Amino acid sequence: MPRAGLNQPTVVREAARLADEVGFGQLTLAALAARLGVALPSLYKHVKGADALAQKLSALATAEIAEEMSAAAVGRAGADALRAVANAYRAYARRHPGRYPAAQRAPDPADPEHLAAGERAVAVVYAILRGYGVTGEPAVDAVRAFRSAVHGFVSLEAAGGFGLPRDVDRSFERLVDGLDIAFRSWPGRDQS
Amino acid sequence: MPRAGLNQPTVVREAARLADEVGFGQLTLAALAARLGVALPSLYKHVKGADALAQKLSALATAEIAEEMSAAAVGRAGADALRAVANAYRAYARRHPGRYPAAQRAPDPADPEHLAAGERAVAVVYAILRGYGVTGEPAVDAVRAFRSAVHGFVSLEAAGGFGLPRDVDRSFERLVDGLDIAFRSWPGRDQS
DNA sequence: GAAGCCGGCTAATGACATTAGCTTTAAAGC
């Protein structure tokens, strides 16, 4: 009987695909094992358990989001960069409806890869804010505002929280416009 | 053997208390039954199942949030009302860490109570926006922006997503200040 | 070619949700 030849990255990547297909809430070790063609307990040779898998998935998704945010920001600044990065973030969440909620789990402090990925994502926002003259301590608040607004929108959208027929894309544009306005007069920014 | 004397409202209320104590994710029919002093299957006399219970919990939490937002808004207008309602929303989420995530589940269209509660909450925000001269279609975008920003903040905060020591209360104030600025120059508002 | 690591397996256990069907309480009706 030949072996399946699994390893941790393969298992985590397949879990990500499965989560995108069936939803993060329906991601189950049983379904994952079936998908990979092995018996359920075999997965324990690669991941410590369901909880640890979710944590790895969070790390993967965080790294991917950071990567796409970075790519969107390159060669842009100011409102242009803000829009591009916000759009990239939302696009990722829509394209990966299973990975995205996984990424909401806070990093395990013992996983330096995960922590670094989170910091890469945040660094993209810091860089944009520098273009608005927002640096130092006030930038911490501004980064939190960006994350709150964009994550909030994306998660409400995914949950079907927007009932009305009004175009959701336009609402997102307005939200990002609002961030732009707020950052332009953010308290404590450098005067120019 | 005397009866427990349960009914649906009692069961749902106790579920809400339990969820606040152990977290929404750990809310289980087994734990709820133990708490109520009955056998697990007995709960099915009052709720259709775990999923239906979560839905009822969503309706309860939505109604409570709407109530607290309304109360916070009374006698206030403009930025004052905006701050008060945003603070009330966040305070509810912090006080009820189990109920709050339950409320993210979209209403069952067949539950008029739930739908009405959601509309009451949204109506509070519409009323505030009227004070900014934001009405009609643009107000739909503005309400979504409010919900996104506040819900996003609250859920990131609950997930432990804000790593840095920087004061979280201040960040929330800045976020709400940002909403105030954005609403003051919201595209499509009535000119005054 | 032998040794041994390690990736796969089966079996067993335990939590939970759900359904079926029984029993008995407690209230309604006579």
Next chain:
DNA sequence: GCTTTAAAGCTAATGTCATTAGCCGGCTTC
């Protein structure tokens, strides 16, 4: 006050899932 009956509780059975223990055989390494 007795009978009736709807429903609130129960036990038992089933199925899914996660987890742990322990076995076995294939691939790599010497």
